[in-house]
Amino acid sequence: MPSEKPILYSYFRSSCSWRVRIALALKGISYDLVPVNLIKDGGQQFSAEFKALNPMQQVPALKIDGITLSQSLAIINYLEETHPNPRLLPQDPKKRAQVRMIADHIVSGIQPLQNLSVLKQMGEKKMEWAQNCIASGFQALEQILQHTAGRYCVGDEVSMADLCLAPQVANAERFKVDMGPYPTITRINKALLELEAFKISHPSRQPDTPAELRA
Amino acid sequence: MPSEKPILYSYFRSSCSWRVRIALALKGISYDLVPVNLIKDGGQQFSAEFKALNPMQQVPALKIDGITLSQSLAIINYLEETHPNPRLLPQDPKKRAQVRMIADHIVSGIQPLQNLSVLKQMGEKKMEWAQNCIASGFQALEQILQHTAGRYCVGDEVSMADLCLAPQVANAERFKVDMGPYPTITRINKALLELEAFKISHPSRQPDTPAELRA
Structure with missing residues (x-):
């Protein structure tokens, strides 16, 4: 079959x-x-x-x-x-752990708090809440990346951490988070968005993207 | 060295x-x-x-x-x-994926929403908020476990999913969530708490556990 x-x-x-x-x-x-x-x-x-x-x-x-x-x-x-x-995980167990730590920080520590279902319950405070969650998470992330990053989040190979980073930065931009304090995050995100796999999977190029948001 | x-x-x-x-x-x-x-x-x-x-x-x-x-x-x-x-992950990739799915559901989908830092901002609505987050997550979990569980979350071996389950049930009890609708979660949690590794690591038996909460 x-x-x-x-x-x-x-x-x-x-x-x-x-x-x-x-x-x-x-x-x-x-x-x-x-x-x-x-x-x-x-x-x-x-x-x-x-x-x-x-x-x-x-x-x-x-x-x-x-x-x-x-x-x-x-x-x-x-x-x-x-x-x-x-591969999306490095071979070295310590580097793998760094990749997972960064990915989990975004996936468990930032995104759930600015998820649609939470924001719905925040009413007027929605924008401020999302900004605070993301800014607080990015402050920690920026510091961690200063130790782990090469061209991408951990060294020079794209990893699971990068798959989490670019979408989280897109959320930050949507919620108008000031990205000034996060030069490392900004640099890595820019490098990622140049990759074909990140381009074709981008929210602006999906079958369900509304016409006014299309790239 | x-x-x-x-x-x-x-x-x-x-x-x-x-x-x-x-x-x-x-x-x-x-x-x-x-x-x-x-x-x-x-x-x-x-x-x-x-x-x-x-x-x-x-x-x-x-x-x-x-x-x-x-x-x-x-x-x-x-x-x-x-x-x-x-091992804390099964050998079969599909079963490993089920373990990770359950663990991530708890770690990203339930716990962050009833985390101390979120609850602090909820004021009076704190208890109700935590109960709703946990109950909604447990409804999905109960359904998933009906397909995956043996003695533990996935089959009969303790896995990463179980390491997440017991602490989340402890949180549910602390926030007085009605566990009636979750017989599978309750049964697995009971089996886990009988294991020595879950006993000695329990919140009631830590060096920093206050005297009045000690087992």
Whole structure:
């Protein structure tokens, strides 16, 4: 039986979905994309149909090899183990730990606090809340990167940390965070956005990107 | 040069610290513990001394093999790679992905939203906010576990997912979440708390546990 093409459930603007789109692009895995609009109809992720697919009611979700996975880093780790080239984790365990530390800092320490579902409950304070969460996380990140970075987050190879960095910077820009205090983050982000895999997976170039936001 | 004993910076009640204490106990790694009181003096994690050690100003942090790591799952993954026995990830890539999905769901999807730093900003609504975050995350988790669980979260071997589950259930109990709707979570948690590594690492048995909370 030929293996079926993976299906990615994605929203153009979801930073967690973008992380997975970058991994799929870097590893040259072709896939079908099913857009899930997190705003329309009160959020299509809450439909009974999507809940049956992913009880967490979030994107991304990836149907692959007969299973459905969710949580962006779990998906990326699965892709890393099943499609090891190009690798997204360095060989040295200490450098791998640095990559994971940076990725987890973004994925657990910054993004969840400025997630759509949290912001909804913040009312008027929404913008200020998001700015504070991101700025506070970026202050720590900037310091860490000064020890770990080469061209990218850890040395000169693109890693899982970079897959988390660019989408988080995009969120920061959306929430008008002053990026002045974060020259290392800004430099790395610029280098990443020059890479083809980051370009084709960009929120401005998705099938569900509204016309007015298209690149 | 003999390798120095690892130093764990930990707070008895921090669920993220407990995850790492369980991993160290399971793998039989002896360590020195330095308590960091997240409440006292406005939070000792904000001291200049601790910030120099961990710019994220959070526990846990682990000094090991000449580096300082933070982020609980990054630390646990490093321990897994450098001390592979007993393993905390199954061999099968699909099962590994399930373990990571459950761990990330707790670590990124539940815990950050009921973290001390978020709750501080919620004022009177603190308790209700924490209960809602945990209940909503547990509803999804209960459904997922019905597909993956054996005696523990994924099959019958203790995994990284279990290291996240028990501390999150402890948080749920602290915030008086009704556990009635989550029989699978409750059953697995009970099985985990019978294991020696979960017992000796428990918040009620730490050097910094206040006398009135000691087991």
